Amino acid sequence: MGADSTSSLLGVLGAGTSSAAYASCLALLQQAPASLERSDYLRPAPATSYRNARAAGVSFQFQADGTAPTDEAWRCTVIDVYNAEAQQAADKRKRAPQWGVCPLLPLRLELRDIKRPSGAETSATAGSLDVTATSTGGDFVAALGEPSRKGGGEALAAGGASGLGPGAWLEWEGEAEGRRVTLMVELVGEGAKGAGRWEKDKAGKAMWGVLTIALVGQP
Numbered sequence: 417m418g419a420d421s422t423s424s425l426l427g428v429l430g431a432g433t434s435s436a437a438y439a440s441c442l443a444l445l446q447q448a449p450a451s452l453e454r455s456d457y458l459r460p461a462p463a464t465s466y467r468n469a470r471a472a473g474v475s476f477q478f479q480a481d482g483t484a485p486t487d488e489a490w491r492c493t494v495i496d497v498y499n500a501e502a503q504q505a506a507d508k509r510k511r512a513p514q515w516g517v518c519p520l521l522p523l524r525l526e527l528r529d530i531k532r533p534s535g536a537e538t539s540a541t542a543g544s545l546d547v548t549a550t551s552t553g554g555d556f557v558a559a560l561g562e563p564s565r566k567g568g569g570e571a572l573a574a575g576g577a578s579g580l581g582p583g584a585w586l587e588w589e590g591e592a593e594g595r596r597v598t599l600m601v602e603l604v605g606e607g608a609k610g611a612g613r614w615e616k617d618k619a620g621k622a623m624w625g626v627l628t629i630a631l632v633g634q635p
Contacts (some may be wrong), residue, residue: 421520425474425495426593429631433467433478433490445472445519458483465490473498473518494630497523499604501549502623506604523547523627527590527599531564542590547627553603554620556586560599563588568602569613583608584619589632596632 424441431437433449442449453468463485465478477494498515526544545551545559557563569584587600604625607618 419524422524422526423593425497425520425523426595426597426629428476428492428495429595429597429629431492433465433487433492438476438492442469445469445474447472458485470514471516472520473500473515474520494628497627497629499549499623499625499627502604503625505623506606506625517549521547521549525592525599527560527588527592530561530588530590533562533564547624549623551624552620553584553586553601553608553622553624554616556601556624557620560588560590566614569609569619583622583625584613592629598628598630598632600626600628600630602626602628 421444424437424444427437428435428441439449442452447469451469451471453466453470455466455468457464461483462479462481463483465480467476467478469475475496475498476492477496478490479493480489480491482489497518497520500513500515500517503515504510504513524544524546526542528542530541530543532541540561543560545556563586565587567585568582583603583605585600585602587598589596589598591597592599601624603619603622605622607613607620607622610618613619
């Protein structure tokens with residue numbers, strides 16, 4: 417899909433559930449509004465509503481002031497894109513997939529005025545990447561530079577079946593399509609977990625499982 421699909425997806429940020437931008441994006445996803453899985457959480461404020469297009473691998477998070485918002489009050493603050501291919505490959509239990517393949521891939525991501533962490537090797541303020549189902553943590557870093565934040569993949573304090581929590585994640589902050597956003601990439605697979613996860617041959621080769629784009633300054 418490329419740049420047009422990215423513009424359509426990012427155009428939903430800040431838009432309402434009855435907006436033309438939301439309707440246009442759902443059309444690209446080949447999803448009818450009534451077919452989306454909806455979950456509303458009205459307390460505590462702000463009220464939050466998730467609209468999941470599971471077959472298309474995309475989830476929209478809307479927020480509104482108060483605990484009894486009207487349909488016109490909801491505004492999209494977060495979009496999650498799921499990489500069904502990578503998640504299935506990383507799932508040793510081979511469970512039924514919860515999300516379908518996103519028809520908007522590859523997504524052309526362009527970030528400007530990128531916030532850099534102190535001591536970063538590069539001072540470049542712009543970067544771009546065509547995100548495919550096989551893009552890795554190394555691909556994101558090569559295109560966008562060192563992330564402003566990263567974490568995940570460490571051992572769980574309470575143990576667990578594997579002794580490890582969710583995979584490593586990377587986050588950048590910058591401007592995309594005229595909006596100030598954070599771009600978080602959650603990695604999947606064995607390379608995204610454990611003490612040596614930040615090595616190039618570990619997280620650097622791990623594929624992304626979830627891509628989260630959020631408006632900056634939202635709760």
